[in-house]
Amino acid sequence: MQITVTVNGDEHTADVEPRLLLVHFLRDKLGLTGTHWGCDTSNCGVCVVWLDGTPVKSCTVLAVMADGHTVRTVEGLADGAALDPVQEGFVRCHGLQCGFCTPGMMMTARWLLDHNPDPSEDEIREAISGQSCRCTGYENIVRSVRWAASRGTEVSAS
Amino acid sequence: MTTVEQPPIGFGRMHRKEDARFVRGRGTYVDDVNLPGMLHGAVLRSPFAHARIVSIDTAAAQAHPRVKAVITGQTLDGLKLAWMPTLSQDTQAVLATDKVRFQGQEVAFVVAEDRYAARDALELIDVEYEPLPAVVDARRALDPGAPVIRDDKDGQTDNHIFDWGAGDEAATDAVFASAEVVVAQDVLYPRVHPAPLETCGAVADFDAVTGKLTMWCNTQAPHAHRTVYALVAGLPEHKIRVISPDVGGGFGNKVPIYPGYVCAVVGSIVTGKPVKWMEDRSENLMSTGFARDFHMRGEVAATRDGKIRALRVKVIADHGAFNGTAQPTKFPAGFFHVFTGSYDMEAAHCAVTGVYTNKAPGGVAYACSFRITEAAYLVERMVDVLAYELEMDPAELRMKNLLRPEQFPYPSPTGWEYDSGDYPRALQLALDMAGYAELRAEQAARPPGGPLMGIGISFFTEAVGAGPRKHMDILGLGMADGAELRVHPTGKAVLRISVQSQGQGHETTYAQIVAEELGIPPDDVEVVHGDTDQTPFGLGTYGSRSTPVSGAATAVVARKVRERARQVASAMLEVDPGDLEWEKGRWYVRGDQSQGRTIQEIALASHSSLELPEGVEGHLDATTVYNPPNLTFPFGAYVCVVDVDPGTGQVKVRRFVAVDDCGVRINPMIVEGQVHGGLADGIGMALMELIAFDEDGNCLGASFMDYLLPTAMECPSWELGETVTPSPHHPIGAKGVGESATVGSPAAVVNAVLDALKPYGVRHADMPLTPAHVWRAIQGRPIRTDLAIT
Numbered sequence: 012m013q014i015t016v017t018v019n020g021d022e023h024t025a026d027v028e029p030r031l032l033l034v035h036f037l038r039d040k041l042g043l044t045g046t047h048w049g050c051d052t053s054n055c056g057v058c059v060v061w062l063d064g065t066p067v068k069s070c071t072v073l074a075v076m077a078d079g080h081t082v083r084t085v086e087g088l089a090d091g092a093a094l095d096p097v098q099e100g101f102v103r104c105h106g107l108q109c110g111f112c113t114p115g116m117m118m119t120a121r122w123l124l125d126h127n128p129d130p131s132e133d134e135i136r137e138a139i140s141g142q143s144c145r146c147t148g149y150e151n152i153v154r155s156v157r158w159a160a161s162r163g164t165e166v167s168a169s
Numbered sequence: 170m171t172t173v174e175q176p177p178i179g180f181g182r183m184h185r186k187e188d189a190r191f192v193r194g195r196g197t198y199v200d201d202v203n204l205p206g207m208l209h210g211a212v213l214r215s216p217f218a219h220a221r222i223v224s225i226d227t228a229a230a231q232a233h234p235r236v237k238a239v240i241t242g243q244t245l246d247g248l249k250l251a252w253m254p255t256l257s258q259d260t261q262a263v264l265a266t267d268k269v270r271f272q273g274q275e276v277a278f279v280v281a282e283d284r285y286a287a288r289d290a291l292e293l294i295d296v297e298y299e300p301l302p303a304v305v306d307a308r309r310a311l312d313p314g315a316p317v318i319r320d321d322k323d324g325q326t327d328n329h330i331f332d333w334g335a336g337d338e339a340a341t342d343a344v345f346a347s348a349e350v351v352v353a354q355d356v357l358y359p360r361v362h363p364a365p366l367e368t369c370g371a372v373a374d375f376d377a378v379t380g381k382l383t384m385w386c387n388t389q390a391p392h393a394h395r396t397v398y399a400l401v402a403g404l405p406e407h408k409i410r411v412i413s414p415d416v417g418g419g420f421g422n423k424v425p426i427y428p429g430y431v432c433a434v435v436g437s438i439v440t441g442k443p444v445k446w447m448e449d450r451s452e453n454l455m456s457t458g459f460a461r462d463f464h465m466r467g468e469v470a471a472t473r474d475g476k477i478r479a480l481r482v483k484v485i486a487d488h489g490a491f492n493g494t495a496q497p498t499k500f501p502a503g504f505f506h507v508f509t510g511s512y513d514m515e516a517a518h519c520a521v522t523g524v525y526t527n528k529a530p531g532g533v534a535y536a537c538s539f540r541i542t543e544a545a546y547l548v549e550r551m552v553d554v555l556a557y558e559l560e561m562d563p564a565e566l567r568m569k570n571l572l573r574p575e576q577f578p579y580p581s582p583t584g585w586e587y588d589s590g591d592y593p594r595a596l597q598l599a600l601d602m603a604g605y606a607e608l609r610a611e612q613a614a615r616p617p618g619g620p621l622m623g624i625g626i627s628f629f630t631e632a633v634g635a636g637p638r639k640h641m642d643i644l645g646l647g648m649a650d651g652a653e654l655r656v657h658p659t660g661k662a663v664l665r666i667s668v669q670s671q672g673q674g675h676e677t678t679y680a681q682i683v684a685e686e687l688g689i690p691p692d693d694v695e696v697v698h699g700d701t702d703q704t705p706f707g708l709g710t711y712g713s714r715s716t717p718v719s720g721a722a723t724a725v726v727a728r729k730v731r732e733r734a735r736q737v738a739s740a741m742l743e744v745d746p747g748d749l750e751w752e753k754g755r756w757y758v759r760g761d762q763s764q765g766r767t768i769q770e771i772a773l774a775s776h777s778s779l780e781l782p783e784g785v786e787g788h789l790d791a792t793t794v795y796n797p798p799n800l801t802f803p804f805g806a807y808v809c810v811v812d813v814d815p816g817t818g819q820v821k822v823r824r825f826v827a828v829d830d831c832g833v834r835i836n837p838m839i840v841e842g843q844v845h846g847g848l849a850d851g852i853g854m855a856l857m858e859l860i861a862f863d864e865d866g867n868c869l870g871a872s873f874m875d876y877l878l879p880t881a882m883e884c885p886s887w888e889l890g891e892t893v894t895p896s897p898h899h900p901i902g903a904k905g906v907g908e909s910a911t912v913g914s915p916a917a918v919v920n921a922v923l924d925a926l927k928p929y930g931v932r933h934a935d936m937p938l939t940p941a942h943v944w945r946a947i948q949g950r951p952i953r954t955d956l957a958i959t
């Protein structure tokens with residue numbers, strides 16, 4: 012069936028099978044391979060994207076459910092060449108190693124900071140608790156998000 | 170501590186070069202590879218743990234309009250590819266022909282136009298099975314009358330794989346015979362799975378015109394894979410290119426060659442198109458390289474005042490249905506014989522028996538440093554069991570028995586030579602950081618019957634960096650590694666290394682090694698890895714071997730370049746090479762520091778028309794192969810503090826202090842990150858992760874709903890410390906560190922939980938210490954955790 016989805020500001024119309032998962036639509040139909048696939052059961056969170064401004068696990072969302080809606084992926088985080096503070100935080104605080112969970116983690120982190128600009132460590136941990144990382148032990152992910160939060164404060168204060 | 174504005178020219182904290190692509194979603198993992206005309210493969214797997222295959226009917230699948238090929242064991246038999254050799258010189262079915270031997274075993278392979286159609290077609294294959302009784306309990310695998318799993322092997326009449334031992338059995342027995350105190354304990358290290366977030370997969374592209382096979386595969390060992398493909402499939406090795414692109418975690422899961430890879434190659438040959446195969450999460454957990462499954466019985470002989478005299482261990486090792494472990498050939502139990510750990514003792518002996526069961530093959534994976542996880546866990550558990558029996562403080566008992574600095578290099582009772590260490594200093598630092606005395610005081614002040622707290626200690630010694638080629642090979646391939654360094658005329662460099670990265674940050678740290686040796690800024694050094702057409706031969710990244718072996722090769726090749734630069738500089742400065750002195754980035758005339766040439770100036774001159782002395786070649790490029798003289802022996806002291814609710818059995822890790830000594834740190838930021846990750850592994854294995862089976866051999870950990878990974882909620886904020894004892898034989902004094910925390914941390918967590926349970930008289934309980942298992946232990950009814958059989 013035909014669907015129209017706005018992804019990172021661009022409108023895409025495509026014919027898809029009704030059962031096509033959003034993660035596969037993004038990756039295979041649109042070539043947005045920054046969103047990963049990891050478990051099929053909504054446990055690992057490497058597939059997290061925003062659907063109408065809310066993080067969802069795109070391995071358990073059908074592409075047809077995004078028809079007429081907006082999606083934001085990791086490719087839509089940076090503003091041109093300027094990285095989002097979350098992206099910069101992950102680089103500066105070594106918030107990633109293999110990089111596979113990173114896009115999903117960053118999408119959740121951006122959502123958290125949009126709703127809670129100065130989260131505590133516990134609030135950050137809770138926000139990413141539906142996502143797995145096998146490399147970092149989470150410590151530097153938490154620091155990365157804190158870095159982005161403090162950077163956000165500096166920016167708004169200046 | 171985390172920001173670095175100016176990258177160091179050499180060692181030090183530096184942001185990773187590879188992150189620029191990853192944070193933009195621009196990494197290239199194998200599932201991101203899309204080739205024109207590419208088809209998709211899917212594997213049909215066995216629902217039974219043990220069954221005879223009566224028939225396979227693929228007609229309906231082949232009739233599916235989007236299916237291009239259906240491959241069965243029979244198809245492969247015609248190509249002599251139904252069976253393949255494993256890395257342990259056993260055989261493994263690529264697609265089953267006679268029997269299935271574990272649940273999830275590969276039975277057929279469908280190639281279709283897209284991944285959904287391929288999966289649809291699997292449903293159309295009709296396989297008739299005749300179920301057989303399954304061997305599930307490793308401890309019963311050798312019972313008389315146990316079903317014989319490997320009846321495909323000539324002369325195999327039972328489920329026995331190997332017996333292997335190390336140490337002096339007679340001397341050990343003699344110590345035990347005269348010991349004041351002997352304690353024994355059964356200790357299970359249950360089956361767990363590395364579960365990298367990216368599952369295993371490949372894109373095979375066979376070009377029938379050129380005869381060249383290009384294989385994108387998230388393997389940790391691209392060169393070894395190429396050679397094995399050449400040997401197995403008969404393809405000429407120079408016509409095989411293995412590309413290991415960005416890899417989403419490995420942890421040993423991505424070392425072996427899996428049937429899906431071979432099927433993808435066959436699929437590409439049969440269809441003439443590139444074929445992608447990506448397993449799903451259940452396939453990953455059910456069929457690919459698991460870890461551990463070591464059933465151990467440890468015995469310690471000691472004096473009454475707590476001096477350990479000897480250690481004796483017997484092990485049943487569950488290798489699953491095919492012996493597919495990856496470790497140096499001479500060591501079928503890996504490096505388990507480093508089980509005397511960090512302690513001085515008179516004698517030690519271990520005897521390991523490997524058995525087949527109706528479970529997935531594997532055993533050596535999950536950051537285990539070739540079974541040192543099991544060894545470190547065993548000895549650290551035994552020390553605590555001894556402390557329990559002697560009513561001694563576990564920190565005091567360890568301090569009393571740790572090797573002393575003056576004993577290094579230390580010849581261990583099982584044949585190792587530990588290179589360097591100062592163990593008491595590391596343990597003392599960890600105890601001080603934790604505030605050990607205060608923690609014990611808090612514990613003593615707890616009222617009985619209320620919430621429990623426990624303090625667990627572990628001290629580990631690793632043996633990593635396999636390895637010296639006279640002792641170590643895999644399938645006959647020696648474990649030396651090559652490196653090539655090319656310096657362009659403008660002084661920018663390209664380093665080509667044999668190892669690849671699954672997140673270790675080699676593009677950064679290896680550039681830093683070149684920078685340290687040559688003074689070329691790391692940003693001016695491109696590191697090429699993970700492509701057999703572009704890099705020198707080597708055995709890959711696992712067992713914490715990259716820095717000990719390939720890192721050493723990088724330092725050595727950079728020093729060769731530096732010597733070549735000296736010759737060119739001598740021509741430029743018109744002085745004898747012997748009159749030149751090196752400072753980072755520059756050769757200068759001894760006694761006159763102003764007279765010198767930078768490495769960049771020398772690089773340009775080396776490519777110019779400058780007349781060079783007789784015998785001096787132009788350019789600065791060099792190659793090397795590094796054969797390590799010994800392994801490196803990183804070590805560490807960990808202290809874990811837990812709170813336990815005796816009513817529910819719930820464990821909360823309150824604090825974790827980790828002091829690691831991995832010698833010289835190339836990039837401390839990356840070292841700390843690797844330690845963090847390993848500590849989370851330890852919490853996972855100690856408290857949550859488990860691949861268990863029911864009596865029919867059904868895998869009970871086949872999704873992330875059943876196989877529980879630690880999240881940010883279970884992990885505390887890690888408290889790290891360090892000591893630095895350089896390796897005396899490594900060119901830059903570094904030791905491996907990638908697996909240290911995974912090796913060292915499970916025992917600290919388990920020891921902490923059992924320390925908390927002491928008021929209930931619990932001496933030991935097996936991992937994972939889930940609330941249910943802890944609660945049962947408190948009730949005095951601990952159970953086997955690996956089987957759903959009560």
